[in-house]
Amino acid sequence: MTRPVLRQAEPVRCSRILAIAGERGDQVVTNDDVAGPIDSSDAWIRQRTGIVTRRRAAADVDVLDLAEAAARKAMAAAGLDGPDLDAVVLSTITYFHQTPSAAAVLAERLGATPAAAYDVSAACAGYAYGIGQADALVRSGAARHVLVIGAEKLSDFIDPTDRSISFLLGDGAGAAIVGPSDTPGIGPTVWGSDGSKAQAIRQTHPWSALQEDADAGWPTLRQDGQTVFKWASFQMAPVAAEAMERAGVRAEDIQVFVPHQANMRIIDQMVKQLGLPGSVVVARDIAETGNTSAASIPLATERLLAEGAASSGDLALQIGFGAGLVYAAQVVVLP
Numbered sequence: 001m002t003r004p005v006l007r008q009a010e011p012v013r014c015s016r017i018l019a020i021a022g023e024r025g026d027q028v029v030t031n032d033d034v035a036g037p038i039d040s041s042d043a044w045i046r047q048r049t050g051i052v053t054r055r056r057a058a059a060d061v062d063v064l065d066l067a068e069a070a071a072r073k074a075m076a077a078a079g080l081d082g083p084d085l086d087a088v089v090l091s092t093i094t095y096f097h098q099t100p101s102a103a104a105v106l107a108e109r110l111g112a113t114p115a116a117a118y119d120v121s122a123a124c125a126g127y128a129y130g131i132g133q134a135d136a137l138v139r140s141g142a143a144r145h146v147l148v149i150g151a152e153k154l155s156d157f158i159d160p161t162d163r164s165i166s167f168l169l170g171d172g173a174g175a176a177i178v179g180p181s182d183t184p185g186i187g188p189t190v191w192g193s194d195g196s197k198a199q200a201i202r203q204t205h206p207w208s209a210l211q212e213d214a215d216a217g218w219p220t221l222r223q224d225g226q227t228v229f230k231w232a233s234f235q236m237a238p239v240a241a242e243a244m245e246r247a248g249v250r251a252e253d254i255q256v257f258v259p260h261q262a263n264m265r266i267i268d269q270m271v272k273q274l275g276l277p278g279s280v281v282v283a284r285d286i287a288e289t290g291n292t293s294a295a296s297i298p299l300a301t302e303r304l305l306a307e308g309a310a311s312s313g314d315l316a317l318q319i320g321f322g323a324g325l326v327y328a329a330q331v332v333v334l335p
């Protein structure tokens with residue numbers, strides 16, 4: 001008996017980002033609003049982080065609402081309807097359900113059925129992880145149009161008295177649509193993890209602690225600021241440099257740099273270490289939006305495009321890094 005030779009999905013040569021859009025929490029929270037309980041000040045927060053305000057969502061808006069708003073704008077910009085989407089990849093660490101996934105619920109809301117849908121847990125690297133996966137899905141022929149979303153309502157996981165991370169955090173969602181292209185629009189993804197530093201950014205306690213002690217309280221986020229600062233400032237620039245090398249471009253070829261919006265001093269340090277020329281437009285959305293984790297790269301990109309600081313066709317180097325620790329970088333052509 002001869003065994004049949006399997007047919008495989010028809011690969012596509014290239015992929016690109018067709019549209020990027022975002023949705024920020026509609027409340028502007030100043031440094032003075034958060035400084036009191038942590039004995040800090042507007043001047044200290046500006047000087048150490050570059051944050052002037054952060055955007056947070058109202059109590060009746062949840063992470064799926066933010067994701068849906070960003071997704072609808074991206075779909076409109078790409079001229080696609082729900083049924084045109086083959087996969088929905090949603091990165092979040094702030095969805096309240098372990099199962100079903102936020103992506104499946106979102107796909108239903110968008111009329112994107114029966115698209116494949118799954119969540120990614122890669123914290124602040126989640127969007128860059130998603131773009132890497134979407135690129136692979138499209139080029140392998142597994143999906144034609146992939147909706148990639150980073151969405152966080154981090155204000156649900158902050159402790160106003162915590163000095164380590166809570167004052168940095170904001171709420172928002174950024175969405176991109178990846179589809180087939182005649183020319184390369186997404187360079188190779190350089191990604192990885194270092195679980196030996198799993199405690200550097202963490203949840204105070206697991207949900208199971210509530211089973212043992214009902215007074216354990218709602219878990220919130222904490223970080224070892226200096227560990228994260230040093231890791232991000234000095235170990236992430238080589239990852240971004242490798243993404244450029246693997247894409248076959250030099251620092252002089254890049255028009256835009258969109259690092260995860262964690263801290264303005266980390267951004268400045270990375271620009272210096274990468275030797276990016278002064279002509280490169282550097283995303284600094286953190287000043288007004290704060291750190292929105294998985295949403296920060298698409299939100300910062302969307303702002304540069306909307307304000308005319310970046311243009312369609314520009315080469316952008318993007319890098320996400322955060323809890324895990326995890327990271328991912330790639331060079332993309334802006335939509």
Ligand SMILES: CC(C)(COP(=O)(O)OP(=O)(O)OC[C@H]1O[C@@H](n2cnc3c(N)ncnc32)[C@H](O)[C@@H]1OP(=O)(O)O)[C@@H](O)C(=O)NCCC(=O)NCCS
Nearest residue numbers: 038039040044048124163164225226228229262263321322
């Ligand atoms: C959190 C962060 C802003 C703290 O800044 P830092 O310069 O490292 O602060 P340090 O912990 O060294 O503390 C320095 C001083 O500031 C004080 N301090 C710490 N946090 C403070 C706060 N929120 N407000 C006011 N003062 C603070 C400390 O008590 C210390 O005071 P001392 O010198 O009198 O002892 C910084 O470490 C950081 O941004 N790290 C990276 C965070 C990040 O990007 N996280 C997201 C990852 S995806």
